[in-house]
Amino acid sequence: MTHLPQVKIPATYIRGGTSKGVFFRLQDLPERCQLPGEARDQLFMRVIGSPDPYAAHIDGMGGATSSTSKCVILSKSSQPAHDVDYLYGQVSIDKAFVDWSGNCGNLSTAAGAFAIHAGLVDPERIPQDGTCVVRIWQANINKTIIAHVPVTNGQVQETGDFELDGVTFPSAEIVLEFIDPSDDGEEGGSMFPTGNLVDDLEVPGIGTLKATMITAGIPTVFVNAEDIGYTGSELREAINTDAKALEKFEQIRIAGALRMGLIKSAEEAVTRQHTPKIAFVAGAKDYVASSGKTIAADEVDLLVRALSMGKLHHAMMGTAAVAIGTAAAIPGTLVNLAAGGGERSAVRFGHPSGTLRVGAEAIQVDGNWTVTKAIMSRSARVLMEGWVRVPADAF
Structure with a gap:
């Protein structure tokens, strides 16, 4: 041969x-x-x-x-x-x-x-x-x-x-500016595909969850940590070693993808693992990051954990950070409420590896929200x- x-x-x-x-x-x-x-x-x-x-x-x-x-x-x-x-x-x-x-x-x-x-x-x-x-x-x-x-x-x-x-x-x-990230160009839809800042998302086998579904940076489904049995301070091991937890998050992701119109059937989710992202949010509290460093509640506005390709991310995906910053800037979303509510142009959130600050310029035109730019620093x-x-x- x-x-x-x-x-x-x-x-x-x-x-x-x-x-x-x-x-x-x-x-x-x-x-x-x-x-x-x-x-x-x-x-x-x-x-x-x-x-x-x-x-x-x-x-x-x-x-x-x-x-x-x-x-x-x-x-x-x-x-x-x-x-x-x-x-x-x-x-x-x-x-x-x-x-x-x-x-x-x-x-x-x-x-x-x-x-x-x-x-x-x-x-x-x-x-x-x-x-x-x-x-x-x-x-x-x-x-x-x-x-x-x-x-x-x-x-x-x-x-x-x-x-x-x-x-x-x-x-x-390196400073990054994401220009007009509030609409996933592939889908051609609005920033909130359902037309709502918060939806009741029915997830088979789990129940109905409050969810903010947004297409800014990357399509993302946000839920409250406490609604799914978490504190928001979890590290990778707490999620990624729990097969039942990972399956639960996948079911939430599939339900969100269907509701956002990203897929037409649950079976399609198998070949679309990268999007949407699923993230859970909670109010600020003390926790110990994966490096062993203590993150104090007064250092952050809220806590966010996100999954990528079926596993809890060790830090935060950059595109999901854009979604977080955008949602935080819009009063009434789950992200905004977890951060304390009100108007804001930047947010600092805690993730498994530490903290990250992201800014977003959100405006409301004719009753519809849009974000003109999101900014963050990376290297x-x-x-x-x-x-x-x-x-x-x-x-």
Whole structure:
């Protein structure tokens, strides 16, 4: 039997926020993978090491978590007044599919830095020293993201003293602006698909839960922690080692996806694991983060825990943080009420790894809420660059 050799593909392994992924320039992909389709999906699964029944990703670049099973493609932008098009694929760990239904807010940070590293930004727009404003077209959801990337000596400044809970070492701060994130472009609906700030969500086998369902940053279903038997201060182990709890959250997610019109049948949820996100909120209280650091109640406005790809996230997804900031800015949502109610332009919330601040500018026009911009700070660092090797018959 003849075995084909491995193919070398230029790639860069980057941490962005509290995630990391394998980044490619579109022109560097094998020709048959430069267009969407099965070949591209097969390539990305093999790069990451999925599907893996051992859930370890030993034979791939993935880290066997939703935060580390990601691939990104960047190219010169096809959109006016943008520098790059950014396409994100969330690779399932144990199943054979890549979910293209949403964005990764954390890797949006890395997309801005990689655009400069990869020579995709016009050199005339890169200062010798200062900040390069990278205009990103997020092609999964058709939205604009502005990354303010620090530059020193004409190169991306990666080292610094900016600390981000959930990331071990400090780095340089990158400010992200999510422009008009209040409508998931893929769905084309309003920020609140049901038309309500709070709904009674019927979940088979669980009952009726109060829920805020929003499409800002990423489609997200928020419920109250106490309504599902939690305090809001839980860490990963409390949820991810409990099979019954994970199944309960999946049922809530499916019910929310159906109510939001993201899927037409419960069966469709199997191939749409990346969205919507499910999160639970609670009022501020003292708790101990996963690092062992004590987070005092007066340091945060509320507590939020969110699940990604069926597991409790170790910190907070960037896109979910946009949803949190947006919902917090709108009086009457469950997030806003957990934060104490009233009007606000920014919120600091507690997550399993610590705290995060996100700002949002929400306005009401003709009775409908919209958010013009959400802002947060993250960081990014190249971990390795060169080639990723993949068996030629894998895709």
